[in-house]
Amino acid sequence: MSTTTHLESLTDEAITIIREVATECQNPVLLFSGGKDSAVLLHLAVLAFAPARLPFPVMHVDTGHNFAEVIEYRDQFVRDVGARLVIASVQESIDKGRVVEDTGPRASRNRLQSVTLLDAMIEHGFDAAFGGGRRDEDKARAKERILSFRDHQGRWDPRQQRPEPWDVLNARIRKGEQLRAFPLSNWTELDIWQYIAVHDLALPTIYYSHTRTVVERDGMLLAVGGPVVAEPGEVPYEAVVRYRTVGDASCTGAVESTAANVHDVIIEVAAARITERGATRADDTFSESAMEDRKREGYF
Amino acid sequence: MSTTTGTAVALRSTLRVATAGSVDDGKSTLIGRLLHDTKTVFEDQLAAVVKASRRYGDGETNLALLTDGLRAEREQGITIDVAHRYFATPQRSFIVADTPGHAQYTRNMVTGASNADVAIVLVDARHGVLEQTRRHAFIATLLGVKSIVVAVNKMDLVDWDETEFDLIAKEVIEYVQALPTPVPVTAIPLSALLGDNVVDASSNTPWYDGPPLLQWLEEFDADPRTEVGGRLHVQRVIRPQGGEFADFRGYAGVVNGGGFAVGDEVAIEPSGNRATIKALHRAGKPVNSAENGHAVVIELTTTIDVARGDVFVATEGTVVPHIGESVEAEACWMVDQPLTVGSRWWFKHGTRTGRATVTAIDYRHDLASLDREPTESLELNTLGRVRLLLSEPIVADRYIDNPEGGRMILIDEATNSTAGALMITAVTR
Numbered sequence: 114m115s116t117t118t119h120l121e122s123l124t125d126e127a128i129t130i131i132r133e134v135a136t137e138c139q140n141p142v143l144l145f146s147g148g149k150d151s152a153v154l155l156h157l158a159v160l161a162f163a164p165a166r167l168p169f170p171v172m173h174v175d176t177g178h179n180f181a182e183v184i185e186y187r188d189q190f191v192r193d194v195g196a197r198l199v200i201a202s203v204q205e206s207i208d209k210g211r212v213v214e215d216t217g218p219r220a221s222r223n224r225l226q227s228v229t230l231l232d233a234m235i236e237h238g239f240d241a242a243f244g245g246g247r248r249d250e251d252k253a254r255a256k257e258r259i260l261s262f263r264d265h266q267g268r269w270d271p272r273q274q275r276p277e278p279w280d281v282l283n284a285r286i287r288k289g290e291q292l293r294a295f296p297l298s299n300w301t302e303l304d305i306w307q308y309i310a311v312h313d314l315a316l317p318t319i320y321y322s323h324t325r326t327v328v329e330r331d332g333m334l335l336a337v338g339g340p341v342v343a344e345p346g347e348v349p350y351e352a353v354v355r356y357r358t359v360g361d362a363s364c365t366g367a368v369e370s371t372a373a374n375v376h377d378v379i380i381e382v383a384a385a386r387i388t389e390r391g392a393t394r395a396d397d398t399f400s401e402s403a404m405e406d407r408k409r410e411g412y413f
Numbered sequence: 414m415s416t417t418t419g420t421a422v423a424l425r426s427t428l429r430v431a432t433a434g435s436v437d438d439g440k441s442t443l444i445g446r447l448l449h450d451t452k453t454v455f456e457d458q459l460a461a462v463v464k465a466s467r468r469y470g471d472g473e474t475n476l477a478l479l480t481d482g483l484r485a486e487r488e489q490g491i492t493i494d495v496a497h498r499y500f501a502t503p504q505r506s507f508i509v510a511d512t513p514g515h516a517q518y519t520r521n522m523v524t525g526a527s528n529a530d531v532a533i534v535l536v537d538a539r540h541g542v543l544e545q546t547r548r549h550a551f552i553a554t555l556l557g558v559k560s561i562v563v564a565v566n567k568m569d570l571v572d573w574d575e576t577e578f579d580l581i582a583k584e585v586i587e588y589v590q591a592l593p594t595p596v597p598v599t600a601i602p603l604s605a606l607l608g609d610n611v612v613d614a615s616s617n618t619p620w621y622d623g624p625p626l627l628q629w630l631e632e633f634d635a636d637p638r639t640e641v642g643g644r645l646h647v648q649r650v651i652r653p654q655g656g657e658f659a660d661f662r663g664y665a666g667v668v669n670g671g672g673f674a675v676g677d678e679v680a681i682e683p684s685g686n687r688a689t690i691k692a693l694h695r696a697g698k699p700v701n702s703a704e705n706g707h708a709v710v711i712e713l714t715t716t717i718d719v720a721r722g723d724v725f726v727a728t729e730g731t732v733v734p735h736i737g738e739s740v741e742a743e744a745c746w747m748v749d750q751p752l753t754v755g756s757r758w759w760f761k762h763g764t765r766t767g768r769a770t771v772t773a774i775d776y777r778h779d780l781a782s783l784d785r786e787p788t789e790s791l792e793l794n795t796l797g798r799v800r801l802l803l804s805e806p807i808v809a810d811r812y813i814d815n816p817e818g819g820r821m822i823l824i825d826e827a828t829n830s831t832a833g834a835l836m837i838t839a840v841t842r
Binding site: 117118119122124125126128129132133135136159160161162163164165166248249252255256258271272274275276277278279280281283285286287298299301 | 427485493494496498499506508520521523524527528556648651652653654658661665667695696697704706707708710721745759761764816817820821822824829830834
C-alpha cells in the first residue's frame, strides 16, 4: 500500500505542474507577492528544478500600498533563490492614465492590478503566469482548472473552460493568448501552513502575532498609517493581531490573534470558523460574485 | 497536546471522490451536506448561502449553493462546471469533484471523474435510473474508478420505502456488472436535503444495516493495484550548467506503474538503451527509492541520450510496455467538432506530443442497451472505440493495466482545445 501522505501528494502534484508548464510554454513567469501562498509556490518552483536555477523570472504586481515587512521579505527571498524579479507597478499604470484610481476612504487598488498585470505580460512577452490561487479560497476559484486560459484581453470565460482529464496538461495556446497555471489548486489554507512548518519556510513577520494600531471598519481591523486613514467616528487603538492574507494594505484586514509561530497558527487555522478571504479581504465581500467578476476582467 | 493536530492532518491519506448522476438528483446538495455536517463550511460561507437562498427564492437554505459558485449556475439552479471542494475527517483528507449532470456538460464530468478513486452516483428515488445515470456510471468505470456508491437520494419523498430502494440498487448493480470494466457497487438510501445517512445514520431506514455515506468513504480501501513495473515519462532534462553541479544531469518526471530504487536497471524507451540509476531526488532531497505518483529527478551512472518524451522502464517490471505508432483506444469525445475517419489532431501521451490521424472508428457505445453501434463519427459527449496512426511511436500500457501509461488526449489543431480523452486498449508497430 502507498505510504504517501496528503501533503506529499500535493507537493508531487505541484512540482509536476510547474515542470510541465515551464517546459511546454515559451516564456513563463511566476507571480510573487510575498504572501504565504506565493512563498510556498516559489519554494516549490525552486525545488522543481534543483539543483539547476529557476528557469523563469518572478513578477510582483505592486499596488504601491504594501506592508514594509512584505517588501523586505520579497527582496530577501528573491535574492536567496537567485531569481530575477520583475516589478509591474500599479502606480505607473495610474501615472500613464491606463487606470483611474478610486477615491474616498474605501478606495482600493486591488482591482486595478488586472490592467497592470496584463500590460506587463504583454510588455515582457510572458505567455504563462504561475499563480498561488487555491480552489478553497473562493467559490469562483473552486470552478477553475489547473490551467486557465485567457484571451488577448486576459479574460477568463468560465463557460468555455478546456476539459482537463487526468493530469495530462494541455498548455497549447495561440499567439496573443495567455495561460495562468495554478499548481496549488488542490491545497487548503491548512495544507499551506503545514508545508511552511515542514519546510521551515520563513514568512513576512506580519503573519505572526504583533501589536498594531488599527481601526475597525466593516467588521475588519485595518492598520492605520499608510493608505488607510481613520474616518470621523473611528477611533484608532492598539490591538494584538496577525494577518491571514497579505494583499493591498488598503483592503487587507488583520485578525486578533496571539499565534506567534507556525505551530500556533496551524492550531488557529484548524479551528477557524471564517474563511481567510471572508475575514480579511474587503474586496471579496463586495458582492456575491466579486471574484468571478474580477477574474472575467483578467484578475489572477 | 494540540500541536500534533496539524501534523496528524498532514499524515493522512487522500481519497478523491467525484459525484455523478442526472440533473436535479441532488449532487451539489449532497456535497453541501457533507461539507456542512463535517463542519467544513465556514460561518461566512454559510451566511452567504443563507442570504443567496433567500434571493433565489429557495424555501430552505440551499446547500447546493456551496458548490455552484458561478453566477449562471446560481441563477439557473444547475451545475455547469466541476467544483472542487476539500474536507477532512480524523481518518482521511477528501478531494471532491462536484460534476454537472446535464448531458451537454458531460465533458466537464469527465474532467471531474478522471482523477477519482470513487464515484458517488446519485439517483432520485422518485425517478429511478435515467439515461444520464447510466452514461455517468459507464464513463466512471471506463475512467477507472475503483468503486461506485449509488446514493439513492430523496428517500424521504418515497416514504423511506425499502422496495423502491432495492429496485434501484439492483438495476444499477446489474447495469454496472454488464459494463466492459465492472467495479464493485454499494447502494446507500439517503436524503441529502435532510441529512439522513450522509454523516449520521438515519432512524428512518431501520431496514438498512450498512454505514452512512461518510463512514463508507472513510473506510473505503481500494484493492492495491497490480503493478506493471516502474515507468517515468521524462518531462525535462535538469542541467545546472555551471557551478558546483556543472556535471549534474538529471531527468525529471513522475513515477507510475510501480517504483524505482537506486541501483535499479532501466531501459530508456523507445531506443531500448539500458542504464543504472545512480541517484534519486524528490522535492530537492535525495531518496533511496520512489513509488507511484512521486515527482522525482533521476540521475544515471552513464551519460546517455535521453530527451523529453522518452520513457524510463524498470527492467525488473512484470509487464513490458507496448511500443508503436498504431493505437486502439476507448475515446470520450468532448468538443463540437466530431471525430471522423481521416481527421487529424495533436496527441499528447505522457510527455510526448505529436500528430494523430484517425484510421477507423470501430463502434460507438449505446449507453442504454450497451450495444456497439457502427458509426462514421463520434459526436460531442459520446464514447466509442477508435484507431489512430501516430506521427511517432509511444511507449504505452493498456489503460486497464496502468492508467498513467494508458491515457492520451487529442487536441484540436485549430482551437487548441482538449478534444478527446482516450483510454488505450492496444498499441502496435
